[in-house]
Amino acid sequence: MNKPMIPAAKPIIGDDERRAVDRVLASGMVAQGPEVAEFEKEFSAQLAGSRECVAVNSGTSGQHLGLLASGVKPGDEVIVPSFTFAATANSVAVIGATPVFVDIDIDTFCIDPSAIEDAITDRTVGIQPVHLYGHPAAMDRILEIAKKHSLFVGEDAAQAHGAELNGQQVGTFGQWAMFSLYPTKNMTSGEGGMVSAEGPEIARTLRLLRNQGMEKQYANEIPGLNNRMTDIHAAIGRVQLTKLEEWTKRRQELAAHFDANLQGVVVPKVADGATHVYHQYTIRIDGASAQERDRFAQALREEHGVGCGVYYPTPVHRLPAFELELDLPNTEKAAREVLSLPVHPSVSDADRDRIVEAVNAVATAGA
The missing domain is CATH 3.40.640.10 (Type I PLP-dependent aspartate aminotransferase-like (Major domain))
Structure with missing residues (x-):
């Protein structure tokens, strides 16, 4: 790469x-x-x-x-x-x-x-x-x-x-x-x-x-x-406050493009009446284990040069500070499957298109 x-x-x-x-x-x-x-x-x-x-x-x-x-x-x-x-x-x-x-x-x-x-x-x-x-x-x-x-x-x-x-x-x-x-x-x-x-x-x-x-x-x-x-x-x-409105609009434009063009992953849903400002654009690799999701992220980084992050890999109740045994199925599912893609205002149109191409290629390869 x-x-x-x-x-x-x-x-x-x-x-x-x-x-x-x-x-x-x-x-x-x-x-x-x-x-x-x-x-x-x-x-x-x-x-x-x-x-x-x-x-x-x-x-x-x-x-x-x-x-x-x-x-x-x-x-x-x-x-x-x-x-x-x-x-x-x-x-x-x-x-x-x-x-x-x-x-x-x-x-x-x-x-x-x-x-x-x-x-x-x-x-x-x-x-x-x-x-x-x-x-x-x-x-x-x-x-x-x-x-x-x-x-x-x-x-x-x-x-x-x-x-x-x-x-x-x-x-x-x-x-x-x-x-x-x-x-x-x-x-x-x-x-x-x-x-x-x-x-x-x-x-x-x-x-x-x-x-x-x-x-x-x-x-x-x-x-x-x-x-x-x-x-x-x-x-x-x-x-920064004077620039926030413009930056937010760019985040929302990028998110809309990802929504329309990403394939093979679950794109983030927006509830009725909600305005999302996309601090993170977080997809899910539906049905994946944490290891499979991590391999997906590794492929994006190493094969396509697309940075990405997992927020958050360990639910808070399972961190050493708390260590609780709880039945929180959606929390555990999210921790296994989530992956956040670049959505910051510095992402150019060319970057945006490369992100889409990369995600779709990795998703297809893993299908």
């Missing part, structure tokens, strides 16, 4: 971002300051339905603070999907609470609402759905269940900037929502996260928690952490 590798993911950092960082460095104010405040306002207006937003130093920090702001304490239970990145459950566990793992809907890869109610106990305090790969979870049904059982809902929107369900943006359904700004996400601040809050009380608690529990210097109201975002990171995020 002499073709250049098409990377599975590619952060886009250009001159605009560099100039923004230089501006902050020249100002001499690099810690949390005016850039962070402006970034929060702009993010709120564009991606969070004008909900108050609180910038933090990582998506995981945002998730952790959201749970703390909801009053989660040791001994509580929070329902989460097992087919996700470990941070979803880690943020519950580090508090001393218990993540209760439930199955997913195999079509959307998001938490299965029908599995939630069976998992509720007298220790359950909340539900943490994940808008996986950029597809919104079934929030209408999840909110009904939460209301019935008096549970909070905290959205893991790490991969879903701009996704919608029935015209409503993700990040505006629950009491709070976390967006990741890690380099490979649909937009980045270099590293960081953003939390949208349902109301001023939660927002103020989040602000206290991220800043050592204080609003005024040395007037610590509650025990807190140092989870602040710097002005350097916020400046990068502000620039």
Whole structure:
């Protein structure tokens, strides 16, 4: 194979971002300051339905603070999907609470609402759905269940900037929502996260928690952490925010082309009323074992120069941190069969066509 590798993911950092960082460095104010405040306002207006937003130093920090702001304490239970990145459950566990793992809907890869109610106990305090790969979870049904059982809902929107369900943006359904700004996400601040809050009380608690529990210097109201975002990171995020709409459109164009032209694999489905933003374009090798899927991925990389990734090869409940024996058939099926193809905005039309040709050739060879 002499073709250049098409990377599975590619952060886009250009001159605009560099100039923004230089501006902050020249100002001499690099810690949390005016850039962070402006970034929060702009993010709120564009991606969070004008909900108050609180910038933090990582998506995981945002998730952790959201749970703390909801009053989660040791001994509580929070329902989460097992087919996700470990941070979803880690943020519950580090508090001393218990993540209760439930199955997913195999079509959307998001938490299965029908599995939630069976998992509720007298220790359950909340539900943490994940808008996986950029597809919104079934929030209408999840909110009904939460209301019935008096549970909070905290959205893991790490991969879903701009996704919608029935015209409503993700990040505006629950009491709070976390967006990741890690380099490979649909937009980045270099590293960081953003939390949208349902109301001023939660927002103020989040602000206290991220800043050592204080609003005024040395007037610590509650025990807190140092989870602040710097002005350097916020400046990068502000620039990226102006480009997100165009980048999302490109992701959706690429996904539509893949939908129409890939053969021999299961392309991702989009639920009625959902707007997918394709942080990942994830196919399934239907009926494959994990080893067969891995060989498929290896062929794409080595024979065709198409980068790809498996998100996620091991369900969270089976990781060494948790090691639970659970019957989650769709989760196990997804972990065996999923493979994510390049769908980032740097994928050219020529790259796109090569990806299609490669997938179809490998699928045909394995048929």
